[in-house]
Amino acid sequence: MSHEHASNVGRIWKVFGLLSIITIVEVILGIVKPEVLQFNTFLSMGLLNWIFIILTVYKAYWIMWAFMHLEGEAASLRWAVVGTLVFLIIYLVFILLVEADYIFEIFKNSTIKWNF
Amino acid sequence: MATTVTTSAEGKTWGGGKEPMGISYGKMMMWFFIVSDALTFSGFLAAYGFSRFKFIETWPLADEVFTHFPFMHGVSAPMYYVAFMTFVLIFSSVTMVLAVDAGHQMKKNKVILYMFLTIIGGFIFVGSQAWEWKNFIKGEYGAVETKGGSILQFIDKDGKRIALGEFAADIPSERVADTKSKGIWFFGNETLPTYSVEEVVEGFKAHPEVLIRTEVIDPKTKKKITLSREESLKRIEGTQYVVEGANLIRNEYGQKLFADFFFFITGFHGFHVFSGVMINVLIFFNILLGTYDKRKSYEMVEKVGLYWHFVDLVWVFVFTFFYLV
Numbered sequence: 060m061s062h063e064h065a066s067n068v069g070r071i072w073k074v075f076g077l078l079s080i081i082t083i084v085e086v087i088l089g090i091v092k093p094e095v096l097q098f099n100t101f102l103s104m105g106l107l108n109w110i111f112i113i114l115t116v117y118k119a120y121w122i123m124w125a126f127m128h129l130e131g132e133a134a135s136l137r138w139a140v141v142g143t144l145v146f147l148i149i150y151l152v153f154i155l156l157v158e159a160d161y162i163f164e165i166f167k168n169s170t171i172k173w174n175f
Numbered sequence: 176m177a178t179t180v181t182t183s184a185e186g187k188t189w190g191g192g193k194e195p196m197g198i199s200y201g202k203m204m205m206w207f208f209i210v211s212d213a214l215t216f217s218g219f220l221a222a223y224g225f226s227r228f229k230f231i232e233t234w235p236l237a238d239e240v241f242t243h244f245p246f247m248h249g250v251s252a253p254m255y256y257v258a259f260m261t262f263v264l265i266f267s268s269v270t271m272v273l274a275v276d277a278g279h280q281m282k283k284n285k286v287i288l289y290m291f292l293t294i295i296g297g298f299i300f301v302g303s304q305a306w307e308w309k310n311f312i313k314g315e316y317g318a319v320e321t322k323g324g325s326i327l328q329f330i331d332k333d334g335k336r337i338a339l340g341e342f343a344a345d346i347p348s349e350r351v352a353d354t355k356s357k358g359i360w361f362f363g364n365e366t367l368p369t370y371s372v373e374e375v376v377e378g379f380k381a382h383p384e385v386l387i388r389t390e391v392i393d394p395k396t397k398k399k400i401t402l403s404r405e406e407s408l409k410r411i412e413g414t415q416y417v418v419e420g421a422n423l424i425r426n427e428y429g430q431k432l433f434a435d436f437f438f439f440i441t442g443f444h445g446f447h448v449f450s451g452v453m454i455n456v457l458i459f460f461n462i463l464l465g466t467y468d469k470r471k472s473y474e475m476v477e478k479v480g481l482y483w484h485f486v487d488l489v490w491v492f493v494f495t496f497f498y499l500v
Binding site for chain 1: 196197198203206209210213214217218221222224225226227228229230231232238253254255258261262265266268269271272273276279280397477480481484485487488491492494495498499500
């Protein structure tokens with residue numbers, strides 16, 4: 060596609076500022092760990108962890124869109140990359156975490172205690 | 176022969192100015208690699224999540240494990256160091272985009288400067304990771320492992336962690352590590368910890384103020400559960416090993432798999448950073464030699480740039496799942 064050869068320096072620094080602010084927020088939340096966020100859950104995951112994961116995905120979006128320049132690529136390439144990753148990763152994580160939770164229950168509620 | 180006449184270069188993919196998905200061959204291959212490598216890392220992180228969910232009640236708390244900061248001994252500074260590492264990597268990503276941007280405008284000297292900064296950032300990150308590993312392997316307080324495989328840590332009355340050396344008894348005994356020079360053959364044995372099991376157990380009994388902290392997380396406080404003195408005395412009897420620091424078999428922080436995943440995933444990522452730095456150095460010399468100036472295109476910088484951002488991208492996830500969540 061057309062890579063415009065005009066300088067993007069201003070925008071690059073803006074994205075850097077954004078990524079830095081998100082990281083600082085994450086670190087502050089990680090150190091303070093506000094009780095409201097830590098002990099309230101949504102879909103059986105703590106709100107704090109939801110915030111961390113959403114901010115992470117948001118950071119990943121900006122790295123891929125601005126730094127890896129996906130925003131300037133053809134839609135077909137964007138879908139080929141992002142679609143594949145999003146589908147396969149959600150699929151894999153869903154299966155593994157559900158299975159792990161099942162094994163956790165078995166360890167907890169039955170006589171099997173073998174730690175491997 | 177009307178059938179063989181081609182009016183345009185349609186038949187030649189990547190020939191005659193035609194590019195599938197509007198992207199050059201080299202960049203597309205880099206994207207292929209990045210997608211497959213991203214799936215590899217997802218596999219590792221998902222496996223880490225699997226093990227963590229399996230032992231969700233006993234998994235180590237990251238802010239108790241990674242507490243070191245350079246020149247601040249004995250100060251518990253969780254998160255700060257790894258936040259610093261994250262910034263180093265994000266910043267080197269920024270200098271990399273700036274190099275790509277300068278390349279678009281064919282400004283050779285600017286590309287040289289930004290590539291140089293990117294390489295420095297990469298070296299700082301790899302060095303920081305080595306330091307993090309050193310602290311992780313060395314450990315700080317030490318712990319004991321029971322026959323059942325649980326890790327027991329020690330705390331004083333105020334709930335502060337205490338090191339084995341602060342209470343272990345001094346029992347003179349023969350503890351010899353077998354070496355090749357001491358026999359024609361021997362059964363391999365492990366490096367001996369600083370204190371023997373007896374020394375820790377006797378020392379524990381002699382110090383009534385020392386309590387045991389289990390690896391079990393109390394869901395109400397999200398802190399590790401501490402035992403009473405009576406329970407502690409009962410628990411200490413099951414001691415089988417003294418654990419100092421971390422290796423691939425056991426670690427003083429808790430779950431055995433925790434250290435394995437830490438070494439494997441951060442190690443694999445560190446290897447990527449190291450390869451990235453090496454490739455960056457190669458490209459850096461090519462820029463110095465004017466290769467891309469002559470080619471009238473700095474696309475190679477863009478390609479290594481894609482890889483370098485990918486390494487940053489992976490770190491964003493490693494940071495979240497090892498240190499935050």
